[in-house]
Each structure stands twice: as structure tokens, then as C-alpha cells.
Amino acid sequence: MIFALATPVGKSAIAVIRVAGEGCHKKINSSLDKPINTFGQIFLRDLRSQEGVLDSCMLVFYKSPKSYCGEDMVEIFSHGGLGVVKGIVGFLEQLGMREAEPGEFTRLSVANNKMSLNEAEMVSTLIDSIDEHEVMLSVAAISGALSERVVRVGDLIDLLRVELESQIDFSDEDGVNEENIDRMGVMCNDIIKQLGDLRNNSRLVDDVGEKKSVLLVGPPNSGKSSLFNSMLGRTRSITSDIAGTTRDMIESEMVFNSNKFSLFDSAGIRDTNDEIESSGISLVLQEAKNQSLVLVVVDSTCLDFIAVSKKILKDVPHIIILNKSDLGDCDSHPGVDFTVSAKTGFGVSGLVKGVAELISSVNQDKERLFLINNRQAKLIDGATVCCVNCLEKISIEDFELAAEELKQSRARLDDFIGSKSSDDLLGDIFANFCIGK
Numbered sequence: 001m002i003f004a005l006a007t008p009v010g011k012s013a014i015a016v017i018r019v020a021g022e023g024c025h026k027k028i029n030s031s032l033d034k035p036i037n038t039f040g041q042i043f044l045r046d047l048r049s050q051e052g053v054l055d056s057c058m059l060v061f062y063k064s065p066k067s068y069c070g071e072d073m074v075e076i077f078s079h080g081g082l083g084v085v086k087g088i089v090g091f092l093e094q095l096g097m098r099e100a101e102p103g104e105f106t107r108l109s110v111a112n113n114k115m116s117l118n119e120a121e122m123v124s125t126l127i128d129s130i131d132e133h134e135v136m137l138s139v140a141a142i143s144g145a146l147s148e149r150v151v152r153v154g155d156l157i158d159l160l161r162v163e164l165e166s167q168i169d170f171s172d173e174d175g176v177n178e179e180n181i182d183r184m185g186v187m188c189n190d191i192i193k194q195l196g197d198l199r200n201n202s203r204l205v206d207d208v209g210e211k212k213s214v215l216l217v218g219p220p221n222s223g224k225s226s227l228f229n230s231m232l233g234r235t236r237s238i239t240s241d242i243a244g245t246t247r248d249m250i251e252s253e254m255v256f257n258s259n260k261f262s263l264f265d266s267a268g269i270r271d272t273n274d275e276i277e278s279s280g281i282s283l284v285l286q287e288a289k290n291q292s293l294v295l296v297v298v299d300s301t302c303l304d305f306i307a308v309s310k311k312i313l314k315d316v317p318h319i320i321i322l323n324k325s326d327l328g329d330c331d332s333h334p335g336v337d338f339t340v341s342a343k344t345g346f347g348v349s350g351l352v353k354g355v356a357e358l359i360s361s362v363n364q365d366k367e368r369l370f371l372i373n374n375r376q377a378k379l380i381d382g383a384t385v386c387c388v389n390c391l392e393k394i395s396i397e398d399f400e401l402a403a404e405e406l407k408q409s410r411a412r413l414d415d416f417i418g419s420k421s422s423d424d425l426l427g428d429i430f431a432n433f434c435i436g437k
């Protein structure tokens, strides 16, 4: 029997402790003021050790196979204090249970055929997701649609293998039938196309969980730091009328309508012969290339900077902001996207909204249906290469090698779903999970 704290360690309103394994219902029931004999419903009970009541908790019993991991399970919702949780954990150990390893519940779920390996991997991606779109994609990846597609391609591979094997058996006797070769070519091409579609419809998990970043750049004194503070709604960066006030990059986190991003204030960019300063400036420009979005801040004294920055930032998503509208010059200038005043707050809320919208659309290919990780992408790519090789072998009528390539391709799809995965591979994958999942 295993147990794990499923919520983070720390003071909180409630904590969730999961227990799994044969006999766990009986063990827990013997420690309750009144036993629970109904599954999938929540009950309020006192959990007692020999010393006395540990906590008054809510409990749900799950009967195998109808549980997250497919085994008998109990979920205990206790008060979230460190003392309470420590007491319950110690008590479960006394009952002979051991603490689960990271991802052990999900691993059991794969072993018990509750989910495929690729779906299990997406459970940890879902937990790492920080925006709604990522959540949507990872939930879809867990739901099984992708696994079904992969299984279907696997079935097509099996069909082609049967055809190929029969060619190997018969070609000696009757010679090669051109029609059969054509048909096998069509089948193989179809498999290659389906694998290609899968890959093109998938977004790589790499950037999931990575926070988006927004950088303010502009000439000295244009009001970058003032705007930075105004967007945050508090003073975080020092401002002054002395050019060159900001020296280092300053970061602050912003959340707007569930969009979370890091906002950076930077040193002013100016033409300079000073070596140290110019290397600082090229650092800012280099940084600018790695941002999700760059906000170029100018005022009416430095409108030339608009053309310069547009040239430098041509491959980076950016917007041009004309600051200090309160000084009177808020005529529309070509290339300006937002006119604001950091001093009076004019236009700042509209700017924040615009930035949040742009951020949530950057790098978000809404067309993509599936989310895959590097391991899964490599397997699909590998399976495709094998099929391309197979097609070539079919064309030169080397059916034995063609069948071998297909076997390799099939093995990769099996690894994708985890139907025949080794313990080592499973160990590596689940080591990255959180405890309690």
C-alpha cells in the first residue's frame, strides 16, 4: 500500500492525501469513527490513531478499477496545517504503508491500462501548464484522441506488413505482381501522410510552462520606467529626469485576465561612443530578440527611434508606444500603435489589455490539435523515416527489408503509447512527476 500528499507541503485550507493498494479500505475503515462502505462519495469522518483523533476529514473511497490508478484508493481531505498532515502521514506509516514515488499513481494507471503512456506524460504537462490554452491542449492530449490516431496508424502498418509477408512467401513461385506492388506503395504512402498530419497538427510541449516575457526598450528618458510602474500599478523601478537612470534589467510579474507574463524594464538605448555603455545597449538589443513581445517607448523628442527600432526588431513581435501625451503632442504619428501618458495614466489600461491579448496570441497556434513532448515527437519522426525507407524497399522489390522497416516503425508507435515499454523508460519518465500524482 502506498500513500502520498497530493497537495503542496505548507500551510493551506485543506490538504489531500492519497492512499492506494489492496486492503487500503479496510485499514482506513478501522481507523474511522464509522466505516465507509459506499464508493465514489464523500463522507465526513474522524480519523483516529491509538493516541486519539488526528483530524476530522472528508474521505472518498474508490473501488478498483474505478479509481485514478485503477487500484482500490482512498482520498483524505484533511485540514491543511503542517501538524495535521504530519500526524496523518506518520499514522499511515504506522499502518504499514510507504510513501509513493513521484508519479507512482500515474504509473500504476498505465500498468492497469487506465491510460496510455503518452497520455500519462501529458498529466505532468497539464500540471506544469500556466495558461488556459496550454491547459486545453494538455487536457485534450490526456483524453485519448491522439492515442486513438496513433493506434489507427499502427493498424494500417500491420495491414501492410501482412501484405508484405505474403509477397515474401509467394514471390518465389509466381514472380512479382505489379498490381500488388502498386497497392502496397499506396498503402505505405497513406501511412506516411497520416504520420505527417499527426506531426503537423501537434505542438511541441517544450514551450509549455515557460513564462512569456515582455521587454520595455527605448531611448533614455522616454519614460520606460515610469510606464513600467504605471502598468504594474506600483512603483518598482526608479525614475528621474536624468538620462541613464535605469542601469540593470528589472523584472516584475504581471497577471492580466489569466495571462501571466514577466515585464522587464531596461536601460535606455542611445548612440554612444562609450564602450561599456554600447555593450550594455547591444545586450538589450540581443535580449529583445528573445522576448515574446517588445514594447518600444518613445516620446515626441525621439521619434526617429521608431524607424530604427522597427528595423532592428523586424523579426520580433513588437509595438510602438508614444509616451508623455500629457505634454500636448499626441497627434497621430506614423508607426505608433499606442499613445499614453505614464504620468496621468492616460491610455495605460488599454495598453495593458492590448499587451495581454498579443501575448496570449504569440506562439499560439490555435489550429494545432495535439500536444506532444520531445520523446513523442522523436518517435513519430522515427516511425516516418522507417516508412519512407519501407516505401523505397517496396519500389526495388526488397520485401524482406521493407517488412523489417515496418516492424521498426511499428515498434516506435508502440513506444509512443507505451504498450511494450521497458521499466527503464517508464522509470525515466515518471521520475519527473510530482509526488502524489
Ligand SMILES: Nc1nc2c(ncn2[C@@H]2O[C@H](COP(=O)(O)OP(=O)(O)OP(=O)(O)O)[C@@H](O)[C@H]2O)c(=O)[nH]1
Pocket (backbone or CB within 6 Å): 218, 219, 220, 221, 222, 223, 224, 225, 226, 227, 238, 239, 240, 241, 242, 243, 244, 245, 246, 247, 266, 267, 268, 269, 323, 324, 325, 326, 327, 340, 341, 342, 343, 344
Ligand atoms: N510629463 C510627463 N513626464 C513623464 C512621463 N513619463 C515619464 N516622464 C518623466 O520623464 C522622465 C524620465 O522618466 P523615466 O521613467 O525615468 O524614463 P526612462 O526611460 O526609464 O529613463 P532611463 O532609465 O534613464 O532610460 C522623468 O522625469 C519622468 O517623470 C509622462 O507621461 N509625462
Ligand SMILES: [Mg+2]
Pocket (backbone or CB within 6 Å): 224, 225, 226, 238, 239, 245, 246, 265, 266, 267, 268
Ligand atoms: Mg528607466
